[in-house]
Amino acid sequence: MVSPVRKMFDEIANRYDFLNHFLSCGQDVMWRRYCCRQMKKFCRDPQVFGGMRDISLLDMCGGTGDFARSFRKTFGDACVQAVVGDFSFGMLRRVRPKGIDAAAVQCDAMKLPFGEASFKMMLNGFGMRNVPDARGALQESFRVLERGGYLCVLEFFAPRNIFNRFFYGVLAPVFIPLMGAFFSGKRDAYVYLVQSIKRFLPVKDFCRIAEECGFEVAKVKSFNGGISYGVFLRKPAEASRG
């Protein structure tokens, strides 16, 4: 049976990019760019698998490929292979027409069709709060990542401060579904979007779970006063607990 989340992304795929940029006032582009530049900084460390060369990337829950595109732009020729993984075919089929140089692979974040240590770098943009179990997705990411490799999770975590609670509690439940309905005709998907943020883990709890899965937390970056976060996780170079 097709999961309701997958069905929902299939249905909103044609308006996804536009609404993403519109609802975030273009900030999503800046957040992805920051994350990719930070990943590049990590890579420059000669301790990390020889620095900036032969980088393989898996952009998991990659949707229409914007995060992979930003990564490719940042890494240039150093990125020798990029894969966008997602379970929604509707989202994935937009990767190639956008001219993104990446293979689109339909797969489930909870059970990745890749062997151990297949990728040096991983991204997960706004996907973690959509999977049935963040711990399971982290464990799978840990497995397919090389030792010393990094996973960047860009996400809206459960709002903590007063401003964000007000925004997600009062403004967003009205404004976001209204705009979603107007531009995509899919109000329910945008009701889900707000609910999924309120229901998701606070960033601290997410980091604790990532550590329990064997990751080291390399950096946590808050964007726009905690509206979203970039969480940078490293698979230890030496023997892991995962």
Ligand SMILES: C[S@@+](CC[C@H](N)C(=O)[O-])C[C@H]1O[C@@H](n2cnc3c(N)ncnc32)[C@H](O)[C@@H]1O
């Ligand atoms: C909010 S979109 C993010 C897309 C893209 N990463 C971005 O930055 O715009 C979330 C994506 O996660 C995908 N997704 C959700 N659960 C998934 C799962 N269990 N396995 C694979 N993809 C999943 C959805 O299909 C959707 O494309």
